[in-house]
Amino acid sequence: MRFRPPKFIKRLYPSIIWNFYNDDDKTSVYLTFDDGPNPDVTPWVLEQLEKYNAKATFFCLGKNVEQYPEVFKMISEHGHSVGNHSYSHVKGFGLSVGRYVEDFDFAEEFIQTNLLRPPYARCTPLQIKMLSQRFHIIMMDIVSRDYSNKISRQHCLKNITKYVQAGSIVGLHDSKKSEKNIKYVLPRLLEFLKEKGFECKSIIL
Numbered sequence: 001m002r003f004r005p006p007k008f009i010k011r012l013y014p015s016i017i018w019n020f021y022n023d024d025d026k027t028s029v030y031l032t033f034d035d036g037p038n039p040d041v042t043p044w045v046l047e048q049l050e051k052y053n054a055k056a057t058f059f060c061l062g063k064n065v066e067q068y069p070e071v072f073k074m075i076s077e078h079g080h081s082v083g084n085h086s087y088s089h090v091k092g093f094g095l096s097v098g099r100y101v102e103d104f105d106f107a108e109e110f111i112q113t114n115l116l117r118p119p120y121a122r123c124t125p126l127q128i129k130m131l132s133q134r135f136h137i138i139m140m141d142i143v144s145r146d147y148s149n150k151i152s153r154q155h156c157l158k159n160i161t162k163y164v165q166a167g168s169i170v171g172l173h174d175s176k177k178s179e180k181n182i183k184y185v186l187p188r189l190l191e192f193l194k195e196k197g198f199e200c201k202s203i204i205l
């Protein structure tokens with residue numbers, strides 16, 4: 001599904017990057033994987049990307065990097081970039097700015113990066129303002145809903161292939177929850193993007 005934030009959201013969150021649309025670039029697509037690393041999913045994802053010489057960006061959880069440091073290491077060894085997705089998948093609403101930012105600080109002990117994605121996309125303008133002093137805040141324009149067990153695998157793939165365009169940031173997950181969908185979707189998506197002449201790149205800012 002395409003996600004185009006309403007104007008008031010863009011005004012409330014001016015520092016957030018939603019896409020990399022650019023008239024001079026007709027080929028780049030940015031796949032992103034959230035909530036990993038996971039030993040059952042992440043190495044498999046890396047293998048698929050490698051087959052297509054595709055690069056991506058992994059928004060990792062500090063607690064998972066702490067638990068699976070060798071899986072985390074594989075991501076950068078394969079030439080992908082990593083982002084901070086908080087330590088414990090924290091939800092911003094109802095938390096003080098200090099407590100919210102602290103969770104990303106905990107994650108920073110394990111993930112060194114200038115990229116950040118807020119979990120659930122739920123946080124206040126002030127929380128984002130604080131974090132954007134230190135990080136580029138990356139959201140997405142294509143939502144796959146690969147974590148959902150309410151949609152079919154085919155539907156999940158269609159959510160992406162129907163809307164993806166040059167400059168798109170595609171939201172995927174390398175988590176246990178999305179394993180069933182991602183293992184169907186990713187090889188087909190990579191094949192689709194290759195046929196269309198797209199090049200999958202890591203986000204590097």
Ligand SMILES: [Zn+2]
Pocket residue numbers: 034035085089119120
């Ligand atoms: Zn997440």
